[in-house]
Amino acid sequence: MTDTQALVKTLDFQLDVQSNNESLLKDATRRARSAYNETIRLAKEGVDWDTIPGRVAADVDLVRNTTQRVVAKALDAMENYYEYDDFGRPSHTKDGTYPLRANYEEGYNLTLTEDGDVAFRISAKPYKHVKGVLCGDSAHYDILKTALTSDDWKIGTAEVLFQNENPELHVTVTNTEQTVRDKLDSRTVIGVDVNEDNVALTALFEDDVEDTLVIDFPEIKFERHRYFTMRKRVQNAGKDSIHATLEGREKRFVRDRLHKVSRYIVEWSRQFDKPCIVFEDLKEMRDSIDYGTRMNRRLHHLPFRTLQYYTSYKASFEGIPTGWIDPYKTSQRCPMCGHAERVNRNKKRFKCRSCGHQDHSDRSASVNIAVKGIMKHQDWNVPGLNSLPQVRKVRRQASGAVDAPTVTHDAMRGHQTDGIVGVSN
Ligand SMILES: [Zn+2]
Incomplete structure (x- = not known):
């Protein structure tokens, strides 16, 4: 039950197809x-x-x-x-399209271009190729580029499929050198609550000890709002090229920050015994109603999935597994007594109407995420939570390294740790 698993990732891209060959x-x-x-x-x-x-x-x-x-x-x-002996079921043949499954270097091929893009060639028919460039999320792009240039990675099967009439390529890559510990073989579960201006982390151990950290990044929110205003202004003035430049700059800024935050989450997690990092699965959330305005606001205001994805893949490079839970009521449930109701939350304060417990609201959410992670992914019981530790806050600084007491830097793979300021709460 506790086998390590090879690090396998499925990377999703949109296809920018050359010369209208999409119909092929x-x-x-x-x-x-x-x-x-x-x-x-x-x-x-x-x-x-x-x-x-x-x-x-x-x-x-x-x-x-x-x-x-x-x-x-x-x-x-x-x-x-x-x-299943389910002969009463209607025939499972359907109309429409079916994903085209292809082996690397047989049914499809990928190459790095001089511009730093990845070009594709897909055999739509024998000797009939469709060519173009891959587009997509930078995290997926980064891994694919690494996979194309490193012997540690193997590029595997891909699927070509249409998503809302747009062609996509889903590529499977495997890192043959790196394994990820089985989720079940964990002793610490770390709940990660991602917000617009911070991320709250809570580590729950098998035996009741725990720690909480809130990483503030108000500058991401600030810069995104600033760029938003600037883009609006140039758009109104009809200056599209400046608009695109600003968009690119904002993207790079946010991406850079999210990389740093995700790196820090993984560093912090590494100090614990056999950690498993748990996130809210926002895919589940979009399909459901009743997650409340807080969730909707969160969805629209931060590239959550990007931060989750960066963290998850950096964690897997350290052999640390990640788990995903349904976010239903993670922000409403009281971590002490389990009572859940929609509360009128006063910004960052959580107050339970049943037992009176008060807390930093994002920390509460991260405790609940960890608890759900234990219930879903572990075969041990949720430790009894009689008291929660002080919330510790850190904030990243634009430059300069400062004191980071609980973090070990030495074994980070080639990453410089940058400024983290300890701030007590
Ligand atoms: Zn309570």
Whole structure:
């Protein structure tokens, strides 16, 4: 149960396709769907499964390896279909498109360009290639570039699919040198609550000891608001090129800060025994109602997923696993008595109407996230929380290194630790 796992990441990109060749890709994903449907049809007809790949391949005009992968997927689905004995279910063939699965250097290829982009080449048909450049989140881009240039990484299978009519490429990469500890083999769970101007961390151990840290970064909020105002102004003046420049500058600033904050979260986490870092899964949240205005505000005001992603991949480079929990009521539940209700929160203060417990509200949320993480990912019980430690606050400074008492710097992989100022609360 406690095997380490190779570090595997799925990286998502949008495809900027050259010379209107998008329709070729669309057509290929439709043919993948036919291959899938045809496989299901033949299997239901009772033909020998071993003969299916050959029969399907003759019809669909896809790269051989791609056809094989689609057929294998369909047969997997058939196997489950029989296993569950669910014959009353309608046929699971569908219309539309199906992800085009391709092996690296067979069905698709990637290369670094002189501009620092990554160019792709996808075989939509045998000898018929679609070319262009990948676009996407910088965290995904960074890892892919590393994977393309380092022997420690292996680039694996990719899927081409259409998301809201836009073509995407999802690439699997594996770091063969790095393993990540199994989540179950943890002794400390760290809840991370990400906000517009801070991130709150709480570490819960198996045996009731815990620590809390709030990292303030008001300058991110400040700069984002400042850039927002500036962009509005140039936009109104019709100066689009300046608008784009400002956007780029803001992005770089925010990205740089988020990298630093995420680095610090991982450093802080490393001091604990067998840590597992737990985040709120915001994907779950978007689909649900009733998460309240605080959540909505948070969603729109900070690149949460970027910070979570940066932290998660930096953690995995240290062998530290990450877990994801449903954020439902994490900011309303009282960490002491478990009572949960929508409270009218006075900024950063949490007050429980049942037991009277008062606390820094983001710290409360981080405790709840850690508690949920233990319930979801660990086989030990949630420690009884009779009292919570003082909230310690740190704030990053623009420059200069200052005292950082609980952080070990020595083993950081090639990263300089920058200024962290201890501020007591
Ligand atoms: Zn309470």
